[in-house]
């Protein structure tokens with residue numbers, strides 16, 4: 001498989017997004033400025049899907065989300081972009097924190113949220129489910145400009161008199177694949193720090209699973225074994241062939257999290273249809 005689109009079989013042609021990062025942003029530090037430059041030049045259409053994740057909507061509408069106390073569940077969406085999933089979760093009763101490294105991205109998200117919270121579009125709900133989530137049960141939305149790998153934004157996720165005990169839900173979609181492969185281990189470590197104790201869950205919509213592991217990103221190609229390696233296996237999650245990525249699934253669980261379920265969603269974005277999976281993780285039980 002050498003293609004960067006599902007089942008195309010065509011030779012690889014670097015996209016505008018890949019060329020942008022290859023030109024100036026190949027190091028870890030330069031990567032964050034690479035994303036900010038795209039936001040500042042209004043090129044967020046290069047990855048924008050235009051609506052929240054159908055797979056996540058279906059998951060959260062399937063059962064009430066467990067939270068430890070008698071309060072609204074608290075969610076984090078790192079690398080939230082325009083905030084589609086942030087808003088959708090708030091409409092479903094979560095207090096949601098959307099984090100993005102780009103201040104322009106955060107401004108764009110705030111504007112999107114203001115409109116949607118006032119008059120939500122149908123794409124925020126599963127078919128026929130809108131009435132189950134009345135206005136007076138919505139949660140709050142907070143957008144923050146910050147780097148996921150730093151801790152300086154964490155204080156904003158705690159209200160006065162509260163101690164921070166981690167999020168009840170963290171959702172990752174096209175955030176891990178936006179990062180350089182060498183950042184994956186730290187991504188897994190941070191997820192372990194930010195996720196609350198059980199029954200809190202990290203939900204990853206795994207994408208892109210079809211892309212050749214040798215090809216450049218973003219999006220960087222991912223596999224089930226890569227998620228497993230960084231979250232449960234305690235590894236780097238860096239593999240350049242499918243066999244090696246698959247064999248990571250046999251590693252003993254030495255990482256911060258354990259996998260609870262992995263499901264093929266019945267609805268997802270067209271870009272991941274036929275390959276996307278939802279991985280659901282929790283802090284390891286001993």
Ligand SMILES: C[S@@+](CC[C@H](N)C(=O)[O-])C[C@H]1O[C@@H](n2cnc3c(N)ncnc32)[C@H](O)[C@@H]1O
Nearest residue numbers: 035047079080081100101102147148173174178
């Ligand atoms: C591919 S986009 C995905 C956006 C969003 N999840 C969506 O589905 O529309 C990746 C996002 O991650 C943000 N980002 C990249 N590195 C980051 C970091 N270290 N901390 C926080 N956000 C970051 C970028 O600015 C960009 O908005």
